[in-house]
Amino acid sequence: xxELTFDNEFNLKKTFECGQNFRFNSTDNGKTYYGxxxxxxxxxxxxxxxxxxxxxxxxxxxxxxxxxxLRFDDDYALMLKExxxxxxxxxxxxxxxxxxxxxxDMFECSISYLLSQCSNIPRIKHHLNQLSTTYGKxxxxxxxxxxxxxxxxxxxxxxxxxxxxxxxxxxxxYIYNFIQNxxxxxxxxxxxxxxxxxxxxxIEGIGQKVADCIQLFSCGDLNNFPVDVWIxxxxxxxxxxxKKASAKKMNQVGQKLFRKWAGYAQEFxxxxxxxxxINL
DNA sequence: ACACAGGCCGAAT
DNA sequence: ATTCGGCCTGTG
Numbered sequence: 001x002x003e004l005t006f007d008n009e010f011n012l013k014k015t016f017e018c019g020q021n022f023r024f025n026s027t028d029n030g031k032t033y034y035g036x037x038x039x040x041x042x043x044x045x046x047x048x049x050x051x052x053x054x055x056x057x058x059x060x061x062x063x064x065x066x067x068x069x070l071r072f073d074d075d076y077a078l079m080l081k082e083x084x085x086x087x088x089x090x091x092x093x094x095x096x097x098x099x100x101x102x103x104x105d106m107f108e109c110s111i112s113y114l115l116s117q118c119s120n121i122p123r124i125k126h127h128l129n130q131l132s133t134t135y136g137k138x139x140x141x142x143x144x145x146x147x148x149x150x151x152x153x154x155x156x157x158x159x160x161x162x163x164x165x166x167x168x169x170x171x172x173x174y175i176y177n178f179i180q181n182x183x184x185x186x187x188x189x190x191x192x193x194x195x196x197x198x199x200x201x202x203i204e205g206i207g208q209k210v211a212d213c214i215q216l217f218s219c220g221d222l223n224n225f226p227v228d229v230w231i232x233x234x235x236x237x238x239x240x241x242x243k244k245a246s247a248k249k250m251n252q253v254g255q256k257l258f259r260k261w262a263g264y265a266q267e268f269x270x271x272x273x274x275x276x277x278i279n280l
Numbered sequence: 281a282c283a284c285a286g287g288c289c290g291a292a293t
Numbered sequence: 294a295t296t297c298g299g300c301c302t303g304t305g
Contacts, residue, residue: 019286117287123303124286169301174288207288228286246295247287270286 002054002063003047008076011098012046018099018271020217022112022125023132023149034141036132036148037069038105041141049098057141071103071220083258083265088238095276096268101217106186108149109218113210114174130166131155155179174205190219197224208248216263225254225262233280234273 013030024035024044033044040058047053054066067073080097084090104112115127128149135150135158156179163172183203190196196219200211212226227235227247235250236242239257258265273280 113286118285118300118302119287120285120303164301167302169303170288170299171301205288209287213286226286230286248295274286 002066004052004054004067004070004072006050006052006072006076008080009049009098010052010070010100011049012044012052014096014099014271015102018267019121019274020267021102021104022121022128023108034144034146036136036139036146037065039148041139041146041148042066043142057139069103071101074100076100079261079264083261083268085257089265092268092272096271099267099271101220101222101263101267103220104217105149106214106218107152107182110178110186110206110214111175113213113217114178114205115168115171116213117171117205117210119171127166127168152179152182171205177204190215190221193221193223196221208251212251216266222263223255223258223260225251225258225266227251227254228270230273230280231266231270234269237280 012033013026016024016026016033016035017030021035024033026033031046035042035044037056040056040062042062043055045053045055052070054062056062080093084093111131112124112128116124119127129147132147132149135154136147139146139148158176158179160172160176163175166172168175183199185196185199193215197208197211197215200206200214201208206214209226209228212224215221216224216226225231227250231254232245232247232250235253236245239253240250245253254266255262272278
């Protein structure tokens with residue numbers, strides 16, 4: 001058992017319902033979340049605004065793993081201050097405050113976002129569950145059954161046809177090729193943000209948006225600003241005078257506005273836009 | 281039936 | 294350098 005007190009607010013529900021991660025679920029309306037973290041199951045409980053309780057079936061290195069996963073060392077207060085660039089962002093910060101970025105496993109994150117294109121959250125979750133329940137290790141914890149996310153080794157023998165049968169659609173070959181030709185650089189430390197992004201985009205099925213998501217959610221490269229259709233509409237309306245523009249353009253605008261905190265700003269905006277159902 | 285969903289790719293401007 | 298249709302499948 002482990003308890004962590006953060007420097008500032010950490011809201012479990014906002015963090016796991018904002019769409020950055022697909023495999024943590026709550027059974028009690030957001031107070032408790034269960035999910036898997038590489039080799040183990042973890043249980044996260046909200047004690048108060050800044051404090052979480054963490055349990056796991058494996059105690060070894062739990063604190064260091066969880067702190068990394070939850071980005072314990074982020075200067076959250078500074079981030080909140082620096083993304084409030086105008087009245088609108090002040091409003092959004094009030095709404096989304098407590099949402100935290102998390103640092104996800106590279107392989108799992110890449111597969112997740114390769115599957116995400118032109119899909120929706122329930123379907124992405126279903127696809128990830130098919131992979132986990134079929135090829136991941138089964139773990140019982142607190143009288144519940146969990147499946148770890150399969151490693152690359154677990155999936156190298158899986159055929160393309162299997163992924164097609166899982167109804168991955170045209171994404172099946174992206175997944176298959178990604179597993180067969182898993183690039184070495186993904187496991188190396190990120191040195192140059194732009195170069196890393198370009199390398200990601202050389203992988204079949206990874207374009208700008210998916211590359212940005214992987215780099216943000218898995219590498220923890222916080223100056224990335226993924227632009228999906230929602231963010232694109234938001235940016236056009238509020239930061240481009242309503243003039244239509246490409247996702248690429250809005251990505252640049254977002255990075256310029258929010259700099260090293262662009263990733264947090266993006267998730268704050270995304271959460272706000274989706275939850276308040278504002279007209280975009 | 282038909283459009284669209286948390287994009288990407290390749291071809292044609 | 295930017296725009297456009299097609300792509301698997303599920304949902305309304």
